[in-house]
Amino acid sequence: MDLFGGTISTLEKSLQYASAKNQTISNNIANVDTPNYKAKDAVFKDILNDSMSTSEQAKKTHEKHLSFNGTSDSSYQIITNNNTSYNSNGNNVDVDKEMAELAKNQIYYQALVDRINGKFGSLQKVLQGGS
Template identity: 50%
Template sequence: MNIYGSTISMLEKGLDYSSTKGKMIAQNIANIDTPNYRAKTVSFNEVLKNAQSEPIHAYRTNERHINFSTKVYQPGVSKLSTLKYRQDGNGVDMDKEQADLAANQIYYNALVDRINSKFNSLQNVIKGGR
């Protein structure tokens, strides 16, 4: 029996995605002056497409059971190889990175607030509503 439900698990995956995206944005900002550096991005859609295209397998006790898998997917990190914003070949746009950083921070804070709310609800149930 899972007392937490799937909500906390999904919020955890969202926090993982946001954390990975934040690291990529910080790495892009840190390499703003590196010649020929290509900006990196985190794409959840890429991971979702890959997950849907892979065959799904699991232990089945009957051939009529549906196949499934418990494989964990991490957000996909990819380079934006076609973008060049400066003469030295650097592909980092500081304005875009700062906007992405702000949006990611808002997303992360919303997830943290939601997970805190979920834990407060569980704590309230455990205390018996007191």
């Protein structure tokens, strides 16, 4: 039996993604003055995997393409942005963009925590007999 129709599992994956994104942003900010450091980002990849039916087969034509098999334990992937260079030392970290992303990610994380608390609160009410 899948408790809450898989909602808890989805929220858990989302929390893992938000934590990884927070760590990635923190690393970018910490390396703002590191020569030739390239900014990284965490991307949520299960959206594509979940939308694909299991009967369809996809072929990876490049090693940087996302996997379509959905067997990965991780629901996100860390990518590096090598296309830009904002500073003369080869670094491409934009502190203002990173701070905005950090604030947005913190709001997302808190919303997920509130939602999972609501799910567990509902379960607690059921177990107590609805009182």
